[in-house]
Amino acid sequence: MSATLETRTTATWDQYRGRLEEYFDRTALDAWAQLTSDAPVSKIRATVRAGRDEMRNVLLSWMPADLTGLRILDAGCGTGALAVEAAGRGADVVAIDVSASLVNIAQERAPTDLKGSIDWRAGDMMSPDLGAFDHVVAMDSLIHYPTDDIVDVLGTLSGRTRRSVVFTVTPRTPALMLMLAAGKLFPRADRAPAIAPAHIDALARRLAALPGCSVGRSRRVQGGFYTSQALELIRC
Structure with a gap:
């Protein structure tokens, strides 16, 4: 990554990261704690919960069933469901999130009899101090x-990764763009920072050009108010 590109990306990354930290720690903590639990939720939030559960299973299925001895970074761990699943399969997980409050909830919920281990952290998933995975x-x-920032971030993370980076983005679809436009017309004080939909084919082409990488599997999960695209970046 060039010095100019790194400076631009860092400035943008820090700007959005600050917004997300405020949103999860101050504005919507209770809502997200409820969404990621077994507590009853509205029909709209139930579709988001179901979509997230399905997507988490997809990403986990793209890694080996036995993760014993492997080091995994859960970048944006939230309340910890994926980290717990991976550690249950034997992984040594570094689970990090920008929201210290969500990490605290994750620690409280995590079982103690996991086959692997979880190192819970609050901070920036891009920190080089986290090491290699x-x-x-x-x-x-x-x-x-x-x-642009997604490509730069994945390029940096892939350089610290021995096998694969699996991740999600929001696909740019007509239905989703209409939904986002409606949300802007009727804003809410507790609404999350804006989603930035991506053109999946164009993103995949840019990722395939990253040094030492190839693009593997792709899977869309869509239902109700949840739409997300999973992609796999494989280290060659």
């Missing part, structure tokens, strides 16, 4: 960023 998972943690 066998696999990186970024579920719904890049959906608020422009495509």
Whole structure:
């Protein structure tokens, strides 16, 4: 990554990261804690919960069934469901999120009899201090960023990864764009920072050009108010 590109990306990354931290820690913590639990939710939020559960299973299925001895980064771990699943399969997981409050909930919910381990952290998933990994998972943690930043972030993370980076973005579809436009017409004070839909084919072409990488599987999960595209970036 060039010095100019790195500076631009860092400035944008920090700007959006600050918004997300405020949203999850101050505005919508209770709502997200409820959404990621077994508590009753509205029909709209139930579709989001179901979509997230399905997507988490997709990403986990793209890694080995036995993760014993493998080091995994859960980049944007939220309340920890994916990290717990991976550690249950033997992985040593570094689970990090920009929201310290969500990480606290994750720690409280996590079982203690896992086959592997979880190192819970609050901070920036891009920190080089996190070290290298066998696999990186970024579920719904890049959906608020422009495509240029997504490519730069994945290029950096793939350079620290031995096997694969599996992640999600929001696909740019006519239905979703209408939904987002309606949301802008009727704003809410507790609404999350804006989602940045991506053109999937164009994104895949740019990722395929990253040094030492190839694009693997792709899968869309769509239902109700949840739409997300999973992609696999494989280290060659």
